[in-house]
Amino acid sequence: MLASHQQPRRETWLALRRSPHRPAHGQWRVVLLLGILYASPLPGLALDLTKAVVVHSPTLSRPERKAVALLLDEVEKRAHLRWPEESDWPEDGRPVIALGQTSAWPGFAGPFAGTTGTAVPIHHLKPEGFHLSAAVTATASGVLLVSHDTRGVLFGVGHLLRHLDMSPGHVALPDNFAVTTAPRYPLRGHQLGYRPKTHSYDAWNLAQWEQYYRDLIVFGANAVELMPPRTDDDADSPHFPLPPLDMLVGMSQLADDYDLDVWIWYPAMDPDYADPATVAFALREWRQVFEQLPRLDAVFVPGGDPGHTAPRTLMALLKLQAASLREVHPEAQMWVSPQSFDRAWLDEFIGILRHENPDWLSGVVFGPQVRMSLPELRAAVPPRYPIRHYPDITHTRQCQYPVPDWDVAFAITEGRECINPRPADQAAIFRLLQPHTIGFLTYSEGCNDDVNKAVWSALGWDPDQPLDAILREYSRYFIGPDAADGFAQGLLALERNWRGPLAANGGIETTLQQFQQMEREAPPARKANWRFQEALFRAYYDAYVQRRLAYETALENEAMDTLRQAVTLGTSLALQQAGSALNRALTQPVAPAWRARIFELAEGLFQSIRMQLSVPRYGAIAVDRGASLDTVDYPLNNRRWLLERFAEIRGLPTETDRLRAIHALTDWTNPGPGGFYDDLGNPTRQLHLLRNLPFPADPASYVSSKTGFEEGDVVDEPDEKPEGALRLSWIDHAETLYDQPLQLRYEGLDPSARYRVRILYGGDSPKRRVRLVAGGEVEIHPLQPKPFPYRPQEYDIPPESIRNGELLLTWTLEPGLGRNGRGCQVAEIWLLRQ
Numbered sequence: 001m002l003a004s005h006q007q008p009r010r011e012t013w014l015a016l017r018r019s020p021h022r023p024a025h026g027q028w029r030v031v032l033l034l035g036i037l038y039a040s041p042l043p044g045l046a047l048d049l050t051k052a053v054v055v056h057s058p059t060l061s062r063p064e065r066k067a068v069a070l071l072l073d074e075v076e077k078r079a080h081l082r083w084p085e086e087s088d089w090p091e092d093g094r095p096v097i098a099l100g101q102t103s104a105w106p107g108f109a110g111p112f113a114g115t116t117g118t119a120v121p122i123h124h125l126k127p128e129g130f131h132l133s134a135a136v137t138a139t140a141s142g143v144l145l146v147s148h149d150t151r152g153v154l155f156g157v158g159h160l161l162r163h164l165d166m167s168p169g170h171v172a173l174p175d176n177f178a179v180t181t182a183p184r185y186p187l188r189g190h191q192l193g194y195r196p197k198t199h200s201y202d203a204w205n206l207a208q209w210e211q212y213y214r215d216l217i218v219f220g221a222n223a224v225e226l227m228p229p230r231t232d233d234d235a236d237s238p239h240f241p242l243p244p245l246d247m248l249v250g251m252s253q254l255a256d257d258y259d260l261d262v263w264i265w266y267p268a269m270d271p272d273y274a275d276p277a278t279v280a281f282a283l284r285e286w287r288q289v290f291e292q293l294p295r296l297d298a299v300f301v302p303g304g305d306p307g308h309t310a311p312r313t314l315m316a317l318l319k320l321q322a323a324s325l326r327e328v329h330p331e332a333q334m335w336v337s338p339q340s341f342d343r344a345w346l347d348e349f350i351g352i353l354r355h356e357n358p359d360w361l362s363g364v365v366f367g368p369q370v371r372m373s374l375p376e377l378r379a380a381v382p383p384r385y386p387i388r389h390y391p392d393i394t395h396t397r398q399c400q401y402p403v404p405d406w407d408v409a410f411a412i413t414e415g416r417e418c419i420n421p422r423p424a425d426q427a428a429i430f431r432l433l434q435p436h437t438i439g440f441l442t443y444s445e446g447c448n449d450d451v452n453k454a455v456w457s458a459l460g461w462d463p464d465q466p467l468d469a470i471l472r473e474y475s476r477y478f479i480g481p482d483a484a485d486g487f488a489q490g491l492l493a494l495e496r497n498w499r500g501p502l503a504a505n506g507g508i509e510t511t512l513q514q515f516q517q518m519e520r521e522a523p524p525a526r527k528a529n530w531r532f533q534e535a536l537f538r539a540y541y542d543a544y545v546q547r548r549l550a551y552e553t554a555l556e557n558e559a560m561d562t563l564r565q566a567v568t569l570g571t572s573l574a575l576q577q578a579g580s581a582l583n584r585a586l587t588q589p590v591a592p593a594w595r596a597r598i599f600e601l602a603e604g605l606f607q608s609i610r611m612q613l614s615v616p617r618y619g620a621i622a623v624d625r626g627a628s629l630d631t632v633d634y635p636l637n638n639r640r641w642l643l644e645r646f647a648e649i650r651g652l653p654t655e656t657d658r659l660r661a662i663h664a665l666t667d668w669t670n671p672g673p674g675g676f677y678d679d680l681g682n683p684t685r686q687l688h689l690l691r692n693l694p695f696p697a698d699p700a701s702y703v704s705s706k707t708g709f710e711e712g713d714v715v716d717e718p719d720e721k722p723e724g725a726l727r728l729s730w731i732d733h734a735e736t737l738y739d740q741p742l743q744l745r746y747e748g749l750d751p752s753a754r755y756r757v758r759i760l761y762g763g764d765s766p767k768r769r770v771r772l773v774a775g776g777e778v779e780i781h782p783l784q785p786k787p788f789p790y791r792p793q794e795y796d797i798p799p800e801s802i803r804n805g806e807l808l809l810t811w812t813l814e815p816g817l818g819r820n821g822r823g824c825q826v827a828e829i830w831l832l833r834q
Contacts, residue, residue, distance in 0.1 A: 046165070047134050047141060047175040050081065052095040057104035058087040063259035064100070067154040070214050071097070071161065078166035078480075089140075096142035097160075099153055111140045128222065129182025130156035134175045143173060150259050151222060155183075155461075158218035162473040165481050181462065187388060187439025188460035189223025190216060190453050191265060194247045196237035199417060199626035200446040203239035203610030206250045212447075213254055218477060219454045220461040223261035225300065225441045226251055228289050231267060232306035238619050239610065249292050256295035263298045263441055264289075268307045273317045286321055290328040298333040298362065299325055300390075300441075303349070304340020304819065305369050311341065311349040315358065322360040333362030335388060338377075339369045342818030346371060350380050357382065365390050367443065368400035369820050371738045373702045378436040389440040391429060393452040396420050397709050398764065398820075400443075401429055404695035404706070405683045407502035408732040409549045409636045411709045414541060417626040419534045421451035421491045422498075427467050428696040430459045447609060448626060450531060451491055468492075478531050483518065490515055490535060497542045501684055503553065508546045515539040530609035537601040541628070544594040549636045551590040555581050556637040563662050571658040575646045582639040595632065602629045624711070640725035674753065674833035676746060680826050681707055681732025681762070688744040689734050705742055708735040708825055711764045723789045730790050730827050733762040737821035739813070746807040746831060755797040757809070758830040761786035768823025773810045775801030783814050790827070797831075807831075 056068060068085065076082045089096060089110030098108050106113045112135055125131065130147040145156040159179065165172045192212070196202050204212070213224065229235075229244035242250070255262045266286065270278050290296060301318055303311070314336070322334040338349050352358065364381050366374045367390030378387050392400040395416050403410075403422070434440065442449075442456055451474065458470045471488035479487045493511040502508075515536050519527065526532050559578035566574035589595070602618075605611040612620035614629040623630050642665065649661045671677040679685035692704035710731050736742040749755065757780070761770070766788035772780040778801040787793060801807060813824045 045175045046172040047095065047136065047143075047177075049095050049097070049143070049164070049171040049173060050079070050169065052083050052097050052142060052171070053090055054083050054085045054097045054099070055089055055108050055110065056085070056087065056098070057100045057108050059104070060100075061150050062257060063150040064153050066258050067150075067157045068099070070154070070217070071099075071157045074161055074214070074218075075164070075166060075171060078168075079171045080168045081171070093139075096140070097145070098142060099145035099156065101150070101153065102146055102148055105146060109144065109146075111137070112144060125152065125180070126182035127186065128152050128155055129180070130159070131178075131180045132156050132159055133178035134173055136175050141175075143177075152182075154217060154258065155220055155222075158220065161218050162477050165476075167481060183220065183222075183461045184463055185434065185437075185439040185460045187223060187261075187441070188221050188457055189225060189261065189263070189439075189441040190221060190456075191225040191227075191390075191441055191444050192251070193227045193231075193265070193445070194240075194244060194251065195227055195231060195233040196239075196621045197233050197625050198446045199448070199613075199620050200609055200611045202237040203241070203612070205241045206247070206254065209251055210254050213258060213260065215478075216453065216457060217258060217260070219457040219474070221260075221453075221457045223263060223297075223441055224251070224255050225263040225265050227265050228286075230269075230285070232269060234621065237621070239612070245289070245292060248289070249294065252293040252295050261297040262293070262295045263300055264293075264296060266299050266301050268301055268309055268314060268317060273309050273313050279317060279320065282317065283320060283324055287324050287328070290325055293329075296325070296329045296332050298335055300335045300337070300365055300388075302337050302339045302365070302367065303345075308340065311338075311345050311352060315349075315352055315361075319358065319360050334360060335363045335365050336361065337365035337367050337370065337390065339367050340819045341371065343371065343816035345818065353382055353385060357384070361385065363388055363438075366437070368392050369818075371818055371821060373700065374433045374436050386438040387436060389434060389437045390443055391433075391440060391456070392443040393422075393426060393456065394420070394443060394445045394449040398711065398822075401425070401699045402706065402708075403498050404699075405500070406498060406707060406709075407500075408681060408709070408728055409502050409545055410498060410542075412634045412731060413545050413628065413631050413636075415626070415628050415631055416624055417445055417448060418541075418628045419448045419538045421494050421535070421538070423451060423455050423467055423471055423491060424495055425695070425699070426452045426455045427459060429699045430456060431463060432696065432699065434460075434463065446626060447530070447611065448534070450534070479529065480526060483522075483526075486514070486518055487532075487535070490518065490539070494535060494538050494542070497538075501682075502546055502549055505546065508542050512539045512543040528604070528608055530605060530611070533601055533604050533608060534611075537598065537605065540594050540598050540601065541632070544591055544598060544632070545636070547591045547594070548585075552585050552635065552637040552639070555584055556639070556642075559642065560666055563666050566659055566662045571649065571655060571662060574662065575650060579643060579646055582637070582642060585635065585637070585639060598632060599629065636728075638727050641727045644724050671830045671832055674750065676831040678744065678829050679729045680734035680829060681709075681729065683707065686734060688746055690743040690745055701737055701740075703740055705734050705736050705740075708733050708763060708822065710762055710827075726790070730760065730762045733825045733827040735763060735822060735825040736811075737824075738817060739815050740824075742811040742824045742826060744809045744829065746809075747805060749802055749805045749807055750833065751802065751805055754799065754834040755802070755807070756794055756832045756834055757797055758792050758794045758832060759826060760790060760792045760828040761825065762790060762827030763823065763825025765820075765823035765825065768817070769814050770824055771812050771814075773812075774798065774807060775803060776808055776810065777801075780809075786825075792828075794832075 072083055100108045125148050127149060128151040130145060130152040132145045135142055135144050147153050147156055194201055226248055252262050270282055272278050318334055318336060325332050338346050341349060363386040365388045366377050396403045396418060397406060397411055397416050439460060454474045455470055458465055468488060471491055472484045475487035476484035497508050497511055519536055559581040562578045563574050602613040606618045612618040613627055614620060615623055615627050620627040645665060649658050652658045652661060669677045678688050680689055689705060698704045734742060766786050769783040769785055771783045774780050774797055778798050780795045811824050811826060
């Protein structure tokens with residue numbers, strides 16, 4: 001439960017605005033004899049529901065009708081039969097699915113309408129809660145679903161669907177099944193952006209959106225976050241089936257049909273909101289959108305990414321926008337996040353909340369690029385303002401919660417928005433941070449993170465659910481009951497594929513073999529199932545990258561061995577033979593059948609869900625926006641960089657010069673006797689890096705170092721693109737965020753020796769200035785830009801900075817920065833004994 005200081009005012013807690021129906025004193029009380037809190041751990045006999053009939057009140061609300069349609073349609077898809085609907089309990093002994101609100105209980109509960117006993121009193125159900133149980137007597141059998149509100153009926157249907165055993169011509173449920181439950185968090189939703197950069201969403205029509213809404217509902221989601229027609233994205237997409245405003249209106253209506261809360265992510269992107277003309281334009285533009293939407297419960301305005309307006313000016317704008325919003329949607333809320341704020345702006349923002357207490361503001365959102373942690377933000381923001389989490393579940397690197405210590409081979413091939421089931425990571429993030437909030441709407445850029453959405457939704461309902469149980473329900477419902485355990489374990493195995501050094505991960509090929517067996521045994525419909533295709537794509541992709549890594553590493557080792565014989569062979573022949581060895585990655589590629597299968601599955605995903613895994617083939621907006629097919633062959637050794645160096649060496653005037661340059665290549669990582677070398681982006685070669693907390697304790701790395709990656713050809717600024725190819729050791733690096741120092745500690749140094757440090761700064765933020773201090777107080781260099789293009793820099797280490805044989809090196813950014821907080825990034829370091 002939330003701590004007392006986290007309880008928001010009732011009028012600002014969006015999901016609690018709808019109070020449950022409570023019977024007045026003296027009215028009848030519904031108590032189910034069969035109701036128990038949790039299902040029995042012992043397996044029950046199968047209650048055959050194949051010939052069931054659905055009984056409900058004849059006066060259902062529109063959301064309740066949608067709930068019934070959800071149940072009937074999804075059972076029909078899986079069991080190839082459609083249950084009939086009736087408003088009266090049948091007398092012919094057929095099993096019954098009886099569902100509805102407590103207010104209509106006597107009308108649809110049949111022989112159970114008067115049931116009383118000492119079990120769970122239904123009037124104690126919380127908002128959106130429900131009681132669901134199998135009911136078997138001598139004369140009647142079926143399933144009873146009862147709630148106090150429409151959402152309880154909807155989520156009860158979803159819970160039932162997750163537990164039914166459905167196959168063609170058959171539906172069953174254990175006859176001892178019973179659950180009484182309500183959600184722990186009142187806000188559980190996901191951002192669904194109809195815009196070009198989402199690599200799948202932009203191609204969906206309203207029928208596909210309705211299906212996805214249903215899929216999210218089944219796992220407990222009660223809200224969606226949409227986007228306005230104008231964002232920081234392109235205005236149009238070749239995949240759009242409807243103009244953005246028309247789709248926005250349709251998606252709002254769909255959400256209202258199911259009684260889902262509708263949020264809109266609305267960035268304030270105009271350059272100067274201190275200009276009255278700009279404010280007037282923004283008020284007109286936003287108002288036109290508000291007026292078009294059938295339902296709008298809340299507006300969330302990010303403080304940055306995109307947008308960059310000082311807090312006082314931004315809050316003045318939002319006060320006007322909130323007033324305009326409530327003229328159209330009187331109960332709608334206005335939320336804001338301090339994303340991208342630097343220290344001064346964040347202090348100003350907190351000061352406004354504490355000292356001015358704006359009553360038009362409903363709450364504060366914690367999302368990416370907030371320079372203080374969620375617990376710190378909760379402590380700083382007055383208790384009257386609830387906190388909503390906006391967790392990034394869609395990205396793997398350069399993001400809020402990156403894959404911990406991801407191997408560079410995956411980072412440069414699979415990319416930032418790949419298919420990324422990360423159930424264990426997502427559960428760790430949820431359980432660490434959600435208690436500081438009222439709930440969440442996740443940040444998503446497509447269906448690549450579908451598993452992560454299900455995990456967040458399910459944990460938002462019940463944080464104590466075992467993760468494997470959630471994944472089995474996901475697999476049972478979306479893949480099939482016969483695959484419930486195998487597919488669930490496969491999803492966990494895909495996450496383990498990304499754990500630790502790729503070269504040493506012995507489970508990756510086993511994971512592929514397991515998925516290949518599932519593929520061979522799958523019926524045709526399952527092979528066309530996009531969720532099955534996504535997992536299969538990842539299994540093949542991971543294994544292909546690992547096989548290429550082993551092969552190309554061996555080729556580079558062969559090339560290096562040849563170069564070491566340059567004195568004997570001569571530099572010309574050594575360079576020619578080394579180049580030929582490296583180029584065998586192109587002329588004699590490895591695992592071509594796996595590569596071909598990856599391309600086949602990519603085509604299948606475009607056909608099944610319009611997933612755009614390539615820019616030229618499928619019209620993805622950019623390579624870094626999920627187009628992992630376009631990077632599948634990115635070199636996994638230093639071939640490109642070495643071939644460029646070979647060309648330079650051939651142009652040197654003398655054989656002595658050429659031999660000296662070749663020696664520099666073959667001895668790149670050699671720090672000399674008594675020295676030390678760290679490849680700081682490689683977890684196996686960062687022996688002196690201070691890491692601090694592990695991922696589950698600090699997933700956003702507020703107080704810990706982490707592995708980061710240079711974006712190469714996909715950085716936004718043309719003058720930040722590197723010249724020429726990069727060594728792999730320059731693509732990854734160690735980094736810290738904001739004011740957190742990056743530190744290395746050396747022990748056992750010779751107190752009589754002199755040392756020099758060679759540093760290669762890397763990273764994706766070359767304009768950020770860094771400072772280096774040794775021994776805690778001796779400045780090695782002041783705040784200065786990192787050399788770009790990348791090249792090593794050398795500095796003497798003052799003897800007084802080494803104490804008792806220990807040296808501490810500390811890098812810091814200029815203090816108080818905002819935006820993404822990156823820039824304190826070091827790729828390689830040599831400590832050289834003089």
